[in-house]
Amino acid sequence: MGAASLSTLDAIPRVDLLDGPTPIQRLERIERALGLADRGIRLYAKRDDLMSLGGGGNKLRKLEYHLGGALADGVDTVVSVGGVQSNHARLTAAAAARLGLACELFLARMVPRDGTDYERNGNVLLDDLFNARPSILAPGENALEHANARAQALRAAGHTVLVLPTGGSTPLGALGYARCAREIAQQEAQRGLRFDRVIVPNGSAGTQAGLVAGYAAMGRDTRSVRAYAVLAAEDRARETARDLANAALGLLGKEGTLTAGDIEVDGGELGDGYGVPTDAMVAAVRLMASQEGVLLDPVYSGKAFAGLLRDLRCGVVREGEDVLFVVTGGTPGLFAYREVFA
Ligand SMILES: Cc1ncc(COP(=O)(O)O)c(C=O)c1O
Known part of the structure; x- marks a missing residue:
């Protein structure tokens, strides 16, 4: 058991998009601000926002496997989908640019927001800079149907096309976070630490599923991976994570x-739905920025950190625990939600 039990990961095609392991940093000023030392609780951040490609973020770990397989298959064009401010779409475009692949994006109106900041700034601006052709669909239109139809037309014209679903959350994509679970275990061993909890958002569930699969493969308690649902309701988010983890x-x-009982999901931060700001999210983003100089995002990591703050307050996190919060990226989203913070 342990990290060595994940050696089969290395036999699966992958393209290197990261710069080695992402750092783990202690959040001492937040510990002090919350008085956590008195309870022996230590907070750490796994900085998955610190990657040099395309602004970084969790989606690059999944794309390492998706695009590794695609290159082996001779793919020349990637077509993907997401919400208007999708970080997955932005990072697919950036990775395609680095690898010399064409990229097209179909962006659905999954969030009840409009205006110049939301439709033009943040991730949408970057999609365009990375030379992907982002199409923002009309309300009610299905992005995956558009992507599949476009892929069919491209194939008929002689292209080899990869279609990536929302968030890159397939069993193959989830392997990126099984790999991250191994990376965390290696960093624990180097630093003489053992995290009692690892905290992530659950959007399309691939990040949590991959970590859970990695923990299961290493013989560790999968319930120490705790996620806050930001897209689906709690039960649905848990079932999707379970199915993806088992397939990974x-x-x-x-x-x-794995059964649903092996997957730890809290649905209490969703608020009025995906991409809809909550007061707790705004407070959490402000706390992390003002105390640590670290940027969270309004849709995923901000709601997850709000959930962790609540669990610290109400005693779900117990005395003496070491907690690792995964900063999953998404910084460009802040610029799309400017007026929420202004
Ligand atoms: C910044 C950020 N954090 C977290 C997530 C959630 O990851 P997942 O979709 O794998 O649950 C996403 C994507 O959906 C994201 O863009």
Whole structure:
């Protein structure tokens, strides 16, 4: 067991998009601001926002496997989908630019927001700079249907096309976070630490699923990976994570026997829905920025950190725990939500 039990990860095609392991940093000023030392609680951040490609973020870990496979298959064009301010779409465009692939994006109106900041700034601005052709669809239109139809037309014209679903959250994509689970275990060993909890947002569930698969493969408690649902309701988010984690374990040659009871999801931060700001999110983003100089995002990491702050207040996080908060990126989203913070 342990990190070595994930060696099958290395046999699966992958393209290097990161700059080695992302750093783990202690959040001492927030510990002090919240009086956590008295309870022996230590907070750390896994800085998955610190990657040099395209502004960084969790989606690059999934794209390492998606695009590794695509290059092996001779793909020349990637077509993907997401919400208007999708970080996955932005990072798919950036990775395609680096690898010399064409990229087209179909962006759905998943969030009840409009205006110049939301439709032109943030991730949309960057999609365009990375030379992907972002199409913002009319309300009610299905982005994956558009993507599949476009892929069919491109294939008919002689292209080899990869279509990536929302968030890159397939079993293959989830392997990126099984790899991250191994990376965390290696960093724990180097620093003489053992995290009692790892905190992530659950959007399309691939990040949590990959970490859970990695923990299961290493024989560790999968419930120490705690996620806050930001897109689906709690039960649905848990079931999606379970199914993806079991399928990812299958790709690693292991039996996927996880049940919903093995997956820790809290739905209390969703508020009025995906991409809809909450007061707790705004306070959490402000706290992290003002105390640590670290940027969270309004849709994913801000709501997850709000959930962690609540769990610290109400005693879900127990005395003496070491907690690792994964900063999943998404900084460009702040510029799309300017007036929420102004
Ligand atoms: C910045 C950021 N954090 C977290 C997530 C959630 O990851 P997942 O979709 O794998 O649950 C996403 C994407 O959806 C994201 O863009």
